[in-house]
Amino acid sequence: MNQVINILMVDDHPIIIEGYQNTLMATKKDNQTLIIDTANDCDTADLLMRRAAREKPYDVLFFDIRIPPSRDGLLTSGEDLAKLSKQLMPNAKVIILTMFNESYRIHNIIKNINPDGFLIKSDLTSSELAEAFQHIMVSPPYYSSTVNQFLNKLIVNEIQVDEINRKILYLLSQGIKTRSLTEHIDLSMSSIEKRKKQLKELFSIEDGKDETLISEARNKGFI
Amino acid sequence: MLRTSLILIFLFFNISWKFLAQDISETNQYDSILKLRNLGSDLSLSLDERLKYSKKAVELSKISGVDSLILRSNRVLSTVLLYQGQYEVFKNLNHKSLALAKKMNDSAEIAQSSHNIGWFYFQSRVQNDSAYYYLNNAVKLYKPLRKISNQIDALQNLSDILQVEKDYLGSEENAIEALKLLDNLPENDTNLRKAWNLYNILGIVSLELNQFEKSIEYHQKAREIAKKRENGFLSMLFSINNEAFVHREKGDKETAQKLYKEILEEDNLFDLDPTFYALVSDNLAYTQFLNGDKDYDKLDKIFKRAYKIADSLDDPITKLATTIDMAHFYKAQNKIDSSLHYAKETYDLAKLTSENDMLLESLLLLSELKPGEEGKKYLNEHIKLSDSLLQHERGIRNKFARVQFETDQIEQENERIATQRFWLLIASIVLLVTLFLLYVIITQRAKNKELQFEKDQQQANEEIYNLMLSQQDKVDEARAQEKKRISEEIHDGILGRLFGTRLSLDTFNFKDGPEAAKTRLQYINDLKNIEQDIRKISHDLNTDFVAGSGFMDIVDALIQSQAQAYNLNYEFHHSDDINWEDLTNKTKIHIYRILQESMQNIYKHAEATLIKISFELKNNVILMTISDDGKGFVLNKSKKGIGLKNINSRVEEVNGLVEFDSVIDEGTTILIKIPLSNNQL
Numbered sequence: 001m002n003q004v005i006n007i008l009m010v011d012d013h014p015i016i017i018e019g020y021q022n023t024l025m026a027t028k029k030d031n032q033t034l035i036i037d038t039a040n041d042c043d044t045a046d047l048l049m050r051r052a053a054r055e056k057p058y059d060v061l062f063f064d065i066r067i068p069p070s071r072d073g074l075l076t077s078g079e080d081l082a083k084l085s086k087q088l089m090p091n092a093k094v095i096i097l098t099m100f101n102e103s104y105r106i107h108n109i110i111k112n113i114n115p116d117g118f119l120i121k122s123d124l125t126s127s128e129l130a131e132a133f134q135h136i137m138v139s140p141p142y143y144s145s146t147v148n149q150f151l152n153k154l155i156v157n158e159i160q161v162d163e164i165n166r167k168i169l170y171l172l173s174q175g176i177k178t179r180s181l182t183e184h185i186d187l188s189m190s191s192i193e194k195r196k197k198q199l200k201e202l203f204s205i206e207d208g209k210d211e212t213l214i215s216e217a218r219n220k221g222f223i
Numbered sequence: 224m225l226r227t228s229l230i231l232i233f234l235f236f237n238i239s240w241k242f243l244a245q246d247i248s249e250t251n252q253y254d255s256i257l258k259l260r261n262l263g264s265d266l267s268l269s270l271d272e273r274l275k276y277s278k279k280a281v282e283l284s285k286i287s288g289v290d291s292l293i294l295r296s297n298r299v300l301s302t303v304l305l306y307q308g309q310y311e312v313f314k315n316l317n318h319k320s321l322a323l324a325k326k327m328n329d330s331a332e333i334a335q336s337s338h339n340i341g342w343f344y345f346q347s348r349v350q351n352d353s354a355y356y357y358l359n360n361a362v363k364l365y366k367p368l369r370k371i372s373n374q375i376d377a378l379q380n381l382s383d384i385l386q387v388e389k390d391y392l393g394s395e396e397n398a399i400e401a402l403k404l405l406d407n408l409p410e411n412d413t414n415l416r417k418a419w420n421l422y423n424i425l426g427i428v429s430l431e432l433n434q435f436e437k438s439i440e441y442h443q444k445a446r447e448i449a450k451k452r453e454n455g456f457l458s459m460l461f462s463i464n465n466e467a468f469v470h471r472e473k474g475d476k477e478t479a480q481k482l483y484k485e486i487l488e489e490d491n492l493f494d495l496d497p498t499f500y501a502l503v504s505d506n507l508a509y510t511q512f513l514n515g516d517k518d519y520d521k522l523d524k525i526f527k528r529a530y531k532i533a534d535s536l537d538d539p540i541t542k543l544a545t546t547i548d549m550a551h552f553y554k555a556q557n558k559i560d561s562s563l564h565y566a567k568e569t570y571d572l573a574k575l576t577s578e579n580d581m582l583l584e585s586l587l588l589l590s591e592l593k594p595g596e597e598g599k600k601y602l603n604e605h606i607k608l609s610d611s612l613l614q615h616e617r618g619i620r621n622k623f624a625r626v627q628f629e630t631d632q633i634e635q636e637n638e639r640i641a642t643q644r645f646w647l648l649i650a651s652i653v654l655l656v657t658l659f660l661l662y663v664i665i666t667q668r669a670k671n672k673e674l675q676f677e678k679d680q681q682q683a684n685e686e687i688y689n690l691m692l693s694q695q696d697k698v699d700e701a702r703a704q705e706k707k708r709i710s711e712e713i714h715d716g717i718l719g720r721l722f723g724t725r726l727s728l729d730t731f732n733f734k735d736g737p738e739a740a741k742t743r744l745q746y747i748n749d750l751k752n753i754e755q756d757i758r759k760i761s762h763d764l765n766t767d768f769v770a771g772s773g774f775m776d777i778v779d780a781l782i783q784s785q786a787q788a789y790n791l792n793y794e795f796h797h798s799d800d801i802n803w804e805d806l807t808n809k810t811k812i813h814i815y816r817i818l819q820e821s822m823q824n825i826y827k828h829a830e831a832t833l834i835k836i837s838f839e840l841k842n843n844v845i846l847m848t849i850s851d852d853g854k855g856f857v858l859n860k861s862k863k864g865i866g867l868k869n870i871n872s873r874v875e876e877v878n879g880l881v882e883f884d885s886v887i888d889e890g891t892t893i894l895i896k897i898p899l900s901n902n903q904l
Contacts, residue, residue, distance in 0.1 A: 013719040015749060019726030026730045066715055097720050121722045126729035175703050 005137070006034045006056055010045045010081060011064040011097070014038075016121075019039075020062060020097075020129065027130035041068040042075040046084070053088040060136070061085050065109070066097040082113045093136050095120055103150045104170040104223050110151075116140035118147045153220070161202070161222055165195055173214045173223045256283045256292055263299040273303045294323055294332050301339060310553050313342045334364035338377050351384050352622045358384070359630055371408060375401045375417055382424050388619045391428045398425050412452060419448045419458055426465055435473040441844075442466035457496060464503055471506075476514040483507035501532035502541045509548040512555070519556060526552060539576045543569060547581060550588055563592045579612055663897045680816075687815045688808060690777055698773045709760055717756055724749045774803035774811055775838070781819065782836060789826040797838040801845055810902035813873045814847065821849045821893055824866045829853025829891060850892035855885040870895075877902055 007024075009017045017038045028034055037058075039045035045067070052058050057188075063078035075081060082094050095117030096109055109118065117136045119129065123146055132142045143151070161169070164185060171184055181192050200208060203216045217223050224599035233773035262268065263277030274731040277300040297320045306314040317339040324332035341357030344350045358381045378401035385394035398421045405421070408414050429438035442465045449459035467482035486492065486503045508525040518524060526549045533541035546569040554563035566588045573581035583605060590601035621754045688869050724746050731739050731746070784791040803811065818836065825831050830854030839846045867883075870893070871898040874881040885891040 011719070012715070013723055015720050016723035016726070019730070022727045022730040026734070064719075089676040099714055099722070121718070124722070124726070126726050126732075129726065175707065 001035060002031055004033045004035060005060060006052070006058045007034055007050070007060045007062070008039065008045065008048055008058045009036060009053040009062040010039045010067060010078060011062070012040050012067045014040065016064070019126075021171070023126040023129050024133060027133075029134070042070040042077075042081060045081050046070060046075060048127075049081070049085055049088050058085075058092050060093045060095060060133070061089075062097055065096065065100060065105070079109065079112060082115065086113070093117065093140055095119065095132070095136060097124070101146055102170070102173075102223050103153070104166055104173075106150050107166065108113055110147075114204050117142045119144045120146040161199075165199055166222060167223055168192065168195055169199065169214065169217045171220065172210055178210070236573065242858060252283065252287055253292070256280050256287070256296065258294055259283065260299050263296075263303060270303060270307050271736070274300075274307060277303050290323055290327050291329075294320055294327070294329065298332075299336065305339075307706065310343055310346070314340060317343070331368055331370070332360045334368060334370065336371070337361040337364065338373060341377065342380060345380050345384055351388055352619060355381065355384050355623055356626045359626055363630055363634060371404050372820075375404050375408075378404070379424075381419065382421070385433075385623070386424055386428055388623070389431070389432045389616050390620055390623060393623065395425060395428045395432075410451075415448055415452050415455070419445050419452070419462075421454070422448060423465065426462075426469070430469050430472065435469055439466055439473075457499070460492070460499070460503075464499075464506065467506065469508075471510050471513070476510050479510045480507060480514065483510060496533055498536050498538040498541045501529040501536075501538075502544055505529040505541070505545045505548055509552065512552055512807045522552065539572055541579075543572055543576070543578055543581050546572065547584055547588075552583070554588070554592065557578065559592055563589070565595075566592060581611075583609055597730050683816065683819075684812050687777075687812050691774065691808060691811060691812075694773045694777050707762075709763060712760055713757075717753055717760070719757075720738065720749065720753050725743060725755070774806075778815065778818065778838075781815065782822070785819070785822045785826075786834065789822065791826070791831065792833045794833070794835045795837070796835075798840055801840045805812075805903050807902055807904055810877050810897065813877050814897070816819045817847070817870050817873050818849065819896065820866050820869050825849075825853060825891075827866075828856070831890065840899075845897040845899065847895040847897065848892065849895075850890060852890040853889045855889055855891050857887070858883055858885055 009020055011017050011020075017040075021036055021038075024034055024036070037048050037052075039048055045063075048063075049058070061082070063082050065078040067078055067081075069076040073152065075084070078096065078098070082096065085094060087094055093116040094113065096113065096115045097119045098105070098109075099121045100106070101120050101122060117132055117140065119132060119142075123144060125187070128144065132144070135142045164187070167185060168181065171181055172178070176184065176194065178191070178196065181187075182189055185192065187195075196210075196213075199205075199217075202214055203213055203220070205213045205216060214223065235482065259276050259280035263273050263280055265273065265276075268276075277296065280296040281293065281300050284296040287293075297316055301313060301316050301320070304310075304316060317336045321340065324330075324336055337357045338361035341354045341359075341361055343648045344357065345353035351812035358377050361377045362374055365371075365377065378397045380402065382397040385391070385397065402421050402425075405414060405418055422441050426438045426441035426445060429435075429441055442462050446459050446462035446466070449455035449462055452458065463482050463486050467479040467486075470476070470482065471479035483503055483506055487500070487507065492503075504525055508522045508529070512522055526545060530542070530545045530549065533545055538663065547563045550562045550565035550569060553559075553565065566585050569581055569585040570589060573579070573585055586601050586605035586608065590598045590605060592598070593601060607635060728743060728746050731743050779795060780798075782793055782795050785791075822834065825834055829851050831851035834849070836850045837846075837848045839848075871881060872894055874897075877897050879895055879897040881896075882894040883891065884894070
């Protein structure tokens with residue numbers, strides 16, 4: 001029985017899409033026919049998804065996280081596209097492929113999208129991609145080993161860090177200064193300071209330095 | 224024994240003076256003079272010896288040439304001369320001392336010398352006007368010196384002179400002043416003697432002024448004082464005699480007789496003072512005669528006895544008194560020949576002794592006794608004499624008045640000078656205080672200015688520091704952004720493409736054949752492109768686009784704003800090989816301020832249109848050059864203004880060197896060398 005699988009691949013680098021295509025084409029089962037659409041930015045992806053939802057919904061969607069945003073500014077990343085696809089095509093399987101390997105991002109993605117596949121580009125090989133694809137087609141989800149490691153760590157860790165604190169930690173790790181945090185988080189300076197103090201207590205930072213806090217949080221898998 | 228040794232000492236000094244005069248030290252000289260002086264005043268030595276020592280002392284003092292030494296030695300010699308009775312030498316010596324004392328402005332010595340000279344003239348009885356002059360000066364000088372005893376002596380002498388010259392009121396005034404002063408002194412024999420003298424003179428003067436009661440009172444006081452004295456017996460009798468005389472003149476002949484008798488009752492009077500005894504006897508007899516005693520034989524006997532005593536002792540005063548009395552006595556009895564005889568004797572004796580009163584009286588008597596032309600002749604002589612006496616009296620009084628007036632004038636002058644000096648002193652003090660206050664105010668103001676200046680400087684430094692800090696922040700931020708950009712470029716671009724290529728190559732691993740090889744070649748070319756990109760990023764990372772630009776940006780902003788404000792064109796070059804971030808903030812602040820100061824100076828003084836500023840690095844020394852095309856200045860002449868001073872001090876602070884090079888009408892170049900080694904972090 002011939003199986004036709006409609007696929008959308010979204011990545012800003014054509015060469016990556018080319019890589020995915022090469023791999024999937026080379027490793028697909030004989031009875032599988034892959035129809036692959038590609039998009040390099042949010043607008044194209046949006047257009048394709050809306051058209052597909054009306055005519056022939058995609059079965060599998062590959063999203064990169066960082067892609068050029070839509071012109072109207074409503075869609076800014078692969079995350080937004082993934083959410084949209086869930087609305088448009090609830091049965092479609094969503095696979096996130098990203099270069100980001102920080103736990104904060106991983107955590108957010110799992111929480112917000114709960115994708116069927118989650119692959120980290122840096123430790124992805126063609127065989128793993130092929131395996132993941134086949135696995136997801138049959139029994140999702142498939143998480144790559146880095147993601148799994150993170151999830152394991154999270155379970156082991158007793159420290160509870162809420163969303164906002166996680167974001168603070170992440171932003172700090174990005175080199176953003178405390179005084180600029182108010183631009184990114186909808187909180188007053190004093191409450192941000194308070195939260196930082198809490199975080200330092202939570203991670204038992206004795207020297208009170210932000211650097212130490214971040215490296216400790218990274219060790220514990222919060223970033 | 225003592226005397227020989229003293230003489231030996233004296234000889235020793237004498238010899239040493241002859242042979243060692245050149246070597247002897249001043250102290251020795253002074254000591255020897257002092258010793259000689261002490262010997263001169265030594266009362267246990269004979270007057271001749273004392274004279275010898277004091278003369279030697281004066282001689283040595285003259286050799287020393289010290290005026291004060293000469294004066295003191297003269298004083299000792301003067302005393303000895305007085306005791307020796309060498310009055311003429313005494314006078315001359317005191318004249319010398321007076322001149323010296325005046326030269327030295329030593330008022331005590333001036334007073335003493337004046338007193339001595341005055342005393343001399345008074346004693347010699349010929350120049351009462353000179354005596355008055357010197358004594359008057361002495362009195363005036365003694366007063367402020369508080370030499371009361373000396374002042375009393377001089378006043379008494381003055382009183383005596385005035386009495387003799389018939390200025391009775393003046394005499395009385397001086398005597399009373401002396402007595403007032405005497406009140407403050409202790410009651411010893413010397414002071415009692417002085418008091419007796421003064422009361423006695425007051426009694427005499429009062430009689431002359433016809434104040435009988437007062438005169439009697441003074442004589443009685445003198446008598447009381449004489450009683451208190453140890454050897455005042457005769458003085459007491461004199462006072463009684465004088466009092467009796469006053470009573471007689473007053474017309475109270477009974478009391479006068481009683482008093483005269485009282486004197487004569489003293490048993491040993493004749494032995495003590497026979498002339499006085501004779502005088503009192505004569506006085507008693509004449510008083511009795513005036514009182515109408517007709518026992519002429521008895522009176523005659525008394526007169527003749529008194530005359531005999533006076534004649535035998537050759538006492539002119541008593542003799543005059545008896546002869547004139549006897550002339551009157553015989554005239555009253557109409558014994559014209561005898562009367563004429565005694566009147567003539569009185570006339571001769573009075574003329575001889577210059578007793579003018581007696582002379583006048585005898586002349587009057589003679590004119591009455593001698594009839595006709597001869598009598599007229601005596602009368603004319605009488606008139607002539609009394610006229611001349613009156614004239615002399617007036618002349619003398621005028622002289623005294625003049626002396627008094629002159630001394631008063633001098634005193635006033637002195638007072639005027641004193642007030643002048645006082646005001647001068649006040650003015651000087653006021654001036655000094657004003658100057659001092661002015662000085663304080665000026666220094667305070669300067670200090671405040673300096674403080675203000677320092678404060679301003681600090682503020683300016685702070686501003687620059689803040690400027691640099693904010694610039695540093697900007698640089699940091701830019702750097703962070705750049706880091707992020709590069710990170711993203713690597714992450715999104717390079718990594719993505721590498722991943723894609725890797726994935727594709729991975730896939731084609733399983734394929735063989737020319738088709739696959741061709742595709743692989745394509746991906747390998749992609750890898751090459753990626754390499755290029757990485758190289759580019761690496762290059763971007765290597766050239767830190769913000770590195771070092773921070774401080775120069777601030778400097779550039781400064782130059783731009785200053786040049787715009789001062790309407791100057793400018794050229795600014797700085798070499799990139801100076802790593803400003805390694806320099807301390809202090810150094811950077813100094814550089815900034817030097818530049819600011821220099822530009823200000825150029826604007827204020829140079830009248831330049833173009834200014835060139837450059838920073839270069841040579842042998843680890845920063846060369847900072849600021850040059851303008853202004854009018855320049857003469858390097859040596861230019862007094863260092865606060866601007867140049869500031870530049871110098873700042874350059875010193877950074878261990879640098881500064882060179883000014885200026886050509887008139889061409890411009891000025893300031894070259895500042897700052898070694899990196901001393902200013903790095």
